Amino acid sequence: MRTSRFLAALGGVVAAASLSACSLSAPKAEPVFHAPASPTPTASAESGEAAGAEAPATTGIRQVLKIAQLAGLAPLLVNAKGRTIYRFDGDSNDPPATACVEDCLKTWQPVLAPNGVEVDAGIEEDLVGTVERPDGNKQLTLNGWPMYYFHEDLSLGQTAGYGTGDAWFPMSPTGGRAEKVNDDPAPAKKPQVLRIAEVDGLSPEIVVNAKGRTIYRFEKDDNSPSRTTCAGECLKTWQPVLAPNGVEVGDGVDEDLVGVIKRPDGSRQVTLRGWPLYYFHKDLRLGQIAGHGVKGQWFAITAGGGKAQKKSTSSGGTNSEGTGTY
Incomplete structure (x- = not known):
């Protein structure tokens, strides 16, 4: 990892940075706070929870964002364990807002980062932020787009949520859709x-x-x-x-x-x-x-x-x- 970046815990010592919570009506995503890189391990846990180091004024697991290349898809965003991260076309990125609530949350799990986030090389730091969800949790965003996991992606490298409702797609390293591609020459189509x-x-x-x-x-x-x-x-x-x-x-x-x-x-x-x-x-x-x-x-x-x-x-x-x- 080339950069370590941490979100301040509520009431933490970084309160002086005047972090303004971002909600559905906020004009822009809440920026992720910067902190010096530390030699801590980065093994990840599932929902946003990479094994991590102490963030300012708190000790906990931090989220990890990486870039992966899967067969048939353009480069996409994953967590430290390789779980695919998605975006929802029904959301908004300007201003950042999540439309996935109630029943939607039975299928799509917000990517949270209560204890900070580390980003891999190739991900633009300034594009990473958070938006405050209706329940008060801070959901990670990339270029303003909220991030999610799909509940049926049970194994690393799975992309079972691709194209669901023609609105859910793996997220690219810039916040867009990670579209399908043909890595190999197209097989001959049968007449x-x-x-x-x-x-x-x-x-x-x-x-x-x-x-x-x-x-x-x-x-x-x-x-x-x-x-x-x-x-x-x-x-x-x-x-x-x-x-x-x-x-x-x-x-x-x-x-x-x-x-x-x-x-x-x-x-x-x-x-x-x-x-x-x-x-x-x-x-x-x-x-x-x-x-x-x-x-x-x-x-x-x-x-x-x-x-x-x-x-x-x-x-x-x-x-x-x-x-x-x-």
Whole structure:
């Protein structure tokens, strides 16, 4: 550690420094008091409590702030034991204020420093301060942003709180968000796969994905030109077959019949002979065809884009035409 910095205990000998408590209405974070570095150990305890030395007029555990580099994340702030420190977008840093109270505190634990704080190299001393919480505790801030731990980070290096509510993020060494990064070259993204398979109860062979999930067409759609009519409530039952990384066809599927259309949400839906393709939400196991015949409008699709037909003696558990939820 290159610097030792201590918060004065209430009624301590540093009262002459005229420390003004910072609350939700305070104009700025309370600065952390400076003290000469001491040769004391810095092994940390969990909630803000690194094993420490005597602060002026008090003996106790002091908080430690360090910088860590975890796989997949930009440099972030941790305590001496490596526990990840977070910030909350619902808070304010100008003026510093915490919005995490009551039920929020069951999940997020303020980083406190009743006996001072030490900062590691790379953390700007002048950015570290405190804000007084409604219960009177002094919560550490960085560039005005209050600091927290996530209750489910049980092991060192965990970041289980990342992105919670789209508002909680590990804190960077300057108080910002520690965003996700790709340390390694991006793995090749797999294309969508269309292949054919023989399924009990239907004839001829039908189109499935790489894992064998049945693919369907919808009679209310158009194939010339291609157009999807499945939106809103329909999407709770039928999932468009998407191809963000292209399409790969297996034996038996004519690649010249395969295309894509742009859906209203901007995603790219695969088509076969112009027909938009879908999965049925109740097909939970490979080879299932529970969506075939639903409302007399949904059918497993063949390699040529046609409708598969039921065999006269079916051993599979298919839906009867006209049944189903949509």
